[in-house]
Amino acid sequence: MAKALEAFLNENLNDLKSKGLFNVIDPLESANGPKITISGKQLINLSSNNYLGLATDERLKEVAKSAIDTFGVGAGAVRTINGTLKLHVELEEKLAEFKRTEAAIAYQSGFNCNMAAISAVMDKNDAILSDELNHASIIDGCRLSRAKIIRFNHSDMDDLRQKAKEATESGLYNKVMVITDGVFSMDGDIAKLPEIVEIAEEFDLITYVDDAHGSGVLGKGAGTVKHFGLSDKVDFQIGTLSKAIGVVGGYVAGKKELIEWLKVRSRPFLFSTAVTPADVAACIKSINLLMESTELHDLLWENAEYFKRNLAQLGFDIGKSETPITPVIIGDETKTQEFSKRLYEEGVYAKSIVFPTVPQGTGRVRNMPIAAHTKEMLDEAVSIYEKVGKEMGIIQ
Numbered sequence: 001m002a003k004a005l006e007a008f009l010n011e012n013l014n015d016l017k018s019k020g021l022f023n024v025i026d027p028l029e030s031a032n033g034p035k036i037t038i039s040g041k042q043l044i045n046l047s048s049n050n051y052l053g054l055a056t057d058e059r060l061k062e063v064a065k066s067a068i069d070t071f072g073v074g075a076g077a078v079r080t081i082n083g084t085l086k087l088h089v090e091l092e093e094k095l096a097e098f099k100r101t102e103a104a105i106a107y108q109s110g111f112n113c114n115m116a117a118i119s120a121v122m123d124k125n126d127a128i129l130s131d132e133l134n135h136a137s138i139i140d141g142c143r144l145s146r147a148k149i150i151r152f153n154h155s156d157m158d159d160l161r162q163k164a165k166e167a168t169e170s171g172l173y174n175k176v177m178v179i180t181d182g183v184f185s186m187d188g189d190i191a192k193l194p195e196i197v198e199i200a201e202e203f204d205l206i207t208y209v210d211d212a213h214g215s216g217v218l219g220k221g222a223g224t225v226k227h228f229g230l231s232d233k234v235d236f237q238i239g240t241l242s243k244a245i246g247v248v249g250g251y252v253a254g255k256k257e258l259i260e261w262l263k264v265r266s267r268p269f270l271f272s273t274a275v276t277p278a279d280v281a282a283c284i285k286s287i288n289l290l291m292e293s294t295e296l297h298d299l300l301w302e303n304a305e306y307f308k309r310n311l312a313q314l315g316f317d318i319g320k321s322e323t324p325i326t327p328v329i330i331g332d333e334t335k336t337q338e339f340s341k342r343l344y345e346e347g348v349y350a351k352s353i354v355f356p357t358v359p360q361g362t363g364r365v366r367n368m369p370i371a372a373h374t375k376e377m378l379d380e381a382v383s384i385y386e387k388v389g390k391e392m393g394i395i396q
Contacts, residue, residue, distance in 0.1 A: 078274065092106055113250040181211075239253070303378060329364040
C-alpha cells in the first residue's frame with residue numbers, strides 16, 4: 001500500500017473510532033425478517049426497511065424461482081441492447097398503474113434513480129431547490145447534474161418560496177427544480193407536498209419527490225403523492241423496490257415523454273446491466289399484492305402506533321415522526337452507540353445512526369416496526385428498551 005494512502009486511512013479510521021462514529025457491519029446468518037440471527041444470537045429486528053415483511057414472503061419467493069427457470073439468473077445485457085425482458089416491460093406498466101402515472105422506468109436501485117433522473121434533465125444552466133435533509137442519493141444526483149444547488153431549510157415553506165422567487169426572477173437559470181423526500185428517513189416526518197406544489201405552480205418549478213420511504217406506507221400503499229391526491233401535479237415520482245416492496249431496484253414514474261427521455265439519456269439505464277429476472281418477477285408480485293389488499297399496510301401502521309405509544313409512555317424522545325419510522329433520539333454519538341450495543345446484548349437489534357447520516361449531536365437509534373412483527377415481539381422489545389434506558393439514565 002502506498003505510504004500516503006496508509007497514513008490517510010489510519011489517521012481517519014482512528015479519528016472515527018475515537019468519536020464513536022465508526023460503523024461496524026453485522027452479517028446476518030438468517031433471512032432479514034422480524035427476527036434475525038447474528039453470530040448465533042437471535043434478536044428482535046428493528047433496523048430493517050422491510051416495512052411489509054415481503055422480503056421473506058413465500059409468494060414472492062415462488063415467482064422468483066419460476067422466473068429463474070424461465071429466464072435464467074441474469075438479464076445478460078443493458079436494457080438498450082437485449083437486456084429488456086418482457087418481465088421488465090410488465091414491471092414498468094405495473095409501476096405506472098401503481099403510482100397513477102402515464103409511464104415508469106425501472107432501475108437497478110433507488111440510489112441509481114436519483115443519479116439517473118436528475119442529471120438527465122438538469123444541467124449547469126439550471127438550479128435545484130433541495131430540502132436540507134434530503135437523502136444522500138439526491139445530494140449526489142444534484143452534484144452530478146452540475147446545476148446550481150440551493151438548499152432550503154427543512155420543510156420551511158417560507159424559505160422555499162423566497163428562494164424560488166429569487167432563483168426564477170434572477171434570469172440566471174433555464175429551469176428550476178424543487179426536490180424533496182416524501183418521507184424523511186431519519187425523522188419519519190412527511191414533506192409538505194401541497195404547499196410545495198402550490199409554490200411550484202406559482203414559479204413554474206419542476207417537481208421531484210423521492211418516495212423511497214412513502215411507497216407501500218402512505219396513501220394506502222401508493223405513496224406520499226397519492227396520500228395528498230397530487231398524482232397529476234408531481235413531475236417526477238421516485239421510488240425504491242427494496243423497502244416496502246421487499247426486493248431490490250428503483251423506478252421513476254411520470255409523464256410518457258419524461259420516461260421516453262430517461263430511456264435515451266439516463267446513464268444508469270444505458271450503461272448498467274438490467275435487474276435480474278427473479279427480482280423483477282418478485283417486484284411484480286409484490287406490487288400486485290399491495291394493489292389487491294391493504295392488509296399488510298394496515299398491520300404495519302397498527303404495529304407502529306402500538307410500538308411508538310409504548311416508547312413515548314416510558315419517556316423516550318421519539319421526535320416528531322408521522323410514519324412508522326421511530327427514532328429514539330439520544331444526542332451524544334458515543335452514548336448512542338453504547339445504547340445500541342446494550343440493546344443488542346439484551347436481544348434487540350436497533351442500529352445506532354450518527355453523523356454523517358444525521359447532524360452531529362442528534363445521534364439516535366432508528367426503529368422500524370414492520371407488519372411481520374407480533375405484539376409479543378414488540379412487547380419484549382419495549383421491555384428491553386425500558387431496562388436499558390433506565391440503566392443508562394436515558395429515562396427515569
